[in-house]
Amino acid sequence: MIIHWFGHASLMIETQGKYIAIDPxxxxxxxxxxxxxxxxxISRWHHEHISLHTLGKIRGENTMILGTKESATEILGCxxxxxxxxxxxxxxxxxxxxxxxxxxxxxxxxxTDKVGFLITxxxxxxxxxxxxxxxxxxSHIKADVVLVPVGGMDTMNYKEAAELVQFLRPKIxxxxxxxxxxxxxxxxEMFKEIIEREKKTEVKILEENERLEV
Numbered sequence: 167m168i169i170h171w172f173g174h175a176s177l178m179i180e181t182q183g184k185y186i187a188i189d190p191x192x193x194x195x196x197x198x199x200x201x202x203x204x205x206x207x208i209s210r211w212h213h214e215h216i217s218l219h220t221l222g223k224i225r226g227e228n229t230m231i232l233g234t235k236e237s238a239t240e241i242l243g244c245x246x247x248x249x250x251x252x253x254x255x256x257x258x259x260x261x262x263x264x265x266x267x268x269x270x271x272x273x274x275x276x277x278t279d280k281v282g283f284l285i286t287x288x289x290x291x292x293x294x295x296x297x298x299x300x301x302x303x304x305s306h307i308k309a310d311v312v313l314v315p316v317g318g319m320d321t322m323n324y325k326e327a328a329e330l331v332q333f334l335r336p337k338i339x340x341x342x343x344x345x346x347x348x349x350x351x352x353x354x355e356m357f358k359e360i361i362e363r364e365k366k367t368e369v370k371i372l373e374e375n376e377r378l379e380v
Contacts, residue, residue: 167288169311173374174346175215177294177313178203181287182258187224188283188294188313189215192346192374202226207260208233209296210280211240214347232260234279249281249303259286263307265298284309290380293334297321297343300330309336311380316341316357317349324349324357331361338380339369 168180176192178185184204191214203224208216211234221241225231231244232253238246247253252261263282282296284307293309297320312331315321321343322330331339339361341354351371358369370378 167290167292168377168379169292169313169340170377171340171342171372171374175209175296175315175343176220177342179285179287179292182256184255184258185224186260186285190220190224191215191217192220203229205229205255205260206231206233207283207294208237208241208244209265209282209294210234211236212297215297216241230255232262234281236279247281252284257287260284263293263295264301264303265296266301292380293336295322295330299326300333304330304334307334309334311338311340312336313340313342314357315343316353317344317347318353319348321348324353325360327357328360331367332364335366337368339367340378341369341371345374 170178172192175189177188186205187203188207189209232247233244235246238244247262249262249264252259261284263284265280265282280297283294285292290310292311293307294313314327314331316324316327341357344353354371361367361369
């Protein structure tokens, strides 16, 4: 299984001969062959998470698109996946997870429709929480890899991200959601410093367009 981070919240996961794109907002998807994505997952309808131009580049005739209610309304062929719902595709499982976000700019609950994703394949589970704070339902999640936002603003900052990872105790944590629209590399480095004190989870800080085999 290979995780390819393009920057901010955009990733591609290669597994079982499939290409799973998550929040394709970084355009273009630099440095990879322009494979048609097998599956596209959209965590929220927002310019930091979906670019229709980028989607058009990776979408093929048989691409499955799953996302929020707003995404399903705006994108032809996008199916709605609500928190707690899951699909099984030839031994690969995708489940939508709940989110809870506070807008630091508006100081009020953000009611924008959004989800996270739990992806299981090759006997590994990857957790992409999306734009969220800690949610009580996360206590049921067991993941080998967590793709955790650390940039703050409408999601976790590096301290909150560290608390989540210390709670979940995955084998690997990859800080994302930094470097473009919110957060800096310093946030990723400070997150790593906190997590690696306990020596229970390995932190991998990726450069934009870097791949990691897990």
